[in-house]
């Protein structure tokens with residue numbers, strides 16, 4: 001396994017449509033292992049292959065389902081998915097997302113509340129995953145990366161984007177912080 005560099009939002013590789021994986025082999029499994037190591041090191045809830053400059057439809061996820069109120073008690077769900085496709089979605093949720101390719105920012109975006117995803121697992125076996133809440137959000141976010149879409153593309157209004165300061169507080173990007181400061185440019 002090896003740590004890979006995570007590309008940030010201005011990199012053109014993040015804007016390309018990734019290609020379907022045609023066959024499962026040792027190099028694909030090495031890619032998945034590198035992605036897991038890179039995601040865990042960051043740490044992040046998910047990573048898509050284009051974020052490390054590989055234009056293939058592969059994602060890894062390590063996210064709490066977010067379906068029960070006491071988040072502390074939830075075990076994260078770990079997924080390694082090849083050629084994932086959303087085949088059903090329903091409902092709506094509006095909430096916060098961050099991205100390893102847009103460090104230091106979070107934004108509120110609208111997503112489906114429930115999704116069903118069809119994919120291969122790392123051995124090429126077809127799997128179907130039903131997810132809601134946070135896990136559904138993570139799946140939609142990572143699958144968007146495979147089509148060159150970043151969460152900042154989905155912001156309904158600029159005020160939904162926040163910069164994180166050193167204390168982890170959310171500072172609105174598109175409101176003046178005080179009379180001295182000018183508005184910051186959107187990071188993508």
Ligand SMILES: [Zn+2]
Pocket residue numbers: 098099100101141145
């Ligand atoms: Zn992301």
